[in-house]
Amino acid sequence: MWSSISYGCYVNEIKLKSDKLNTQNNLYNENTQAVLLLSTFFSKPKKGEARPLTAIEYGRFARWLHEFNYTPSSLFHQFDEVLSKWKDPKGKITADRLSEILGRKAAMGLALEKWQRAGVWVITRQDSVYPQLLKKQLRYISPPVFFGVGNKGLLQQGGLAVIGSRGIDEIDEEFTKNIAIQAAKENINIVSGAAQGVDETAMLSSLSAGGTAIGIMADSLLKAATASKWRKYLQSKKLVLISSFYPEAGFSVGNAMARNKYIYTTASSALVVRADEGKGGTWAGAKENNENNWVPLFVNRRSNASGNIALLAHGAYSFELQKTSEAWLAEVLSKVPAPESNNSPSNSLNLFE
Template structure:
């Protein structure tokens, strides 16, 4: 039995220059801007404040709880959650956003014809609060370089990024570094045994990432600074990283 369900919504093509094409993507990526974005769902989400989530497919249980906590709080504040569609952090962030009554954007590393709704998301799925997006031809299959380009789009669709758990090497670490090079705010989770679970987090904090810690009084992550960053208009001071590919998230 399959764990995926065919969506009953036809995709739409959004071309660069069309009304509704996310201007922030063009401003951040410059000549690397995708000429067409293939979308299913609520296109209005592209114009709302959004925060991207990045982390491992094999994140620890603590990391998954933190991802869900942050996504829940941001979604309840009206901020759109943006991430890939992999297991681990991506899935935890999307599911938490749905359960909180918020909205989420799922960015694919393949053509949109391959998209299926996971059965574990069906109960909470709402096309008015969801947007599936791909920059690749509709029938394009999964390739490593497409996953790399997909990560760039996640960053460009967001006004700030959160790294949940980054390894000493790999795609999550690279995505965090690329966020900093693009000049976007990078927030990095910090907790007690981080050195064992996520050694790359300390590296990103040392390079300019902003710590995200638990509020001891409330027992949840302190995301107020992230809310404020997501609510500010995007200001692009440089496109120096527009040609830098991101490593495939691991």
């Protein structure tokens, strides 16, 4: 039997935990909370539990909600009404699944508190700081949520996506460094994936030369938030790291492939340093960009890599280092007009979509 004192302490402890969770959740409005619950893992997924909606599933559901004058937060107050009308054509987004993933408020509160202590913030498609170039291009398949650390303002600047293999030789490394340093001199933002190889070389070279960078990560954002190689640039507001996957997600080939499109569409132009034809994320991302006409694609013509040769043969723009002027990089990039995207531009894309 518990004494009245022990029981009272237990009740107070539970109340304090509850108040803490409520305070944490209240940092975000109801709509942001609903989007997080619908689309985000808060820990490593367990066997048999309902999975949050994928970006494609969320896009399909959010578009329907908007068409019927609902928002994601309507599910907190009008769940039965909404689900009486909703019929998923794919049969994947069911009432049972939605009920289970929306019931994770306690888990969400604990996770948000942990992530916030490391400086991780959350933005959704309704927020003005969400990458607008990406949203314009990807529209309904834009990630519902980005987690991030660093300077959110960089997300609207576009820039040059520098992309390439993890395994690079000294020639590729030197080429990447030279491009990144020139970009820094011309105040051109570097956009990349923060992975070893070309990505990390481009970002760190630009940052060490006084430039800025956006790193779009497929995993381990929480670790990166406190990593020594990034810390001083995050503190000086020269860098932002974002991920559409929950901050503690481990590496996954599927996630790495999925984030390729976010690198291209956050940038204004893209440069492939090295690619192997028919394999790897660099090749897949470049091919996906060309199929969707997101941004002009440049390729390092000095590389004899099979992917570089194939991309040039399929219409990518030849690129090499120049010294024609102080601002030669901007001049090269500006000579190629932005392609006509397969998604017609729209200024009326609803913030909740």
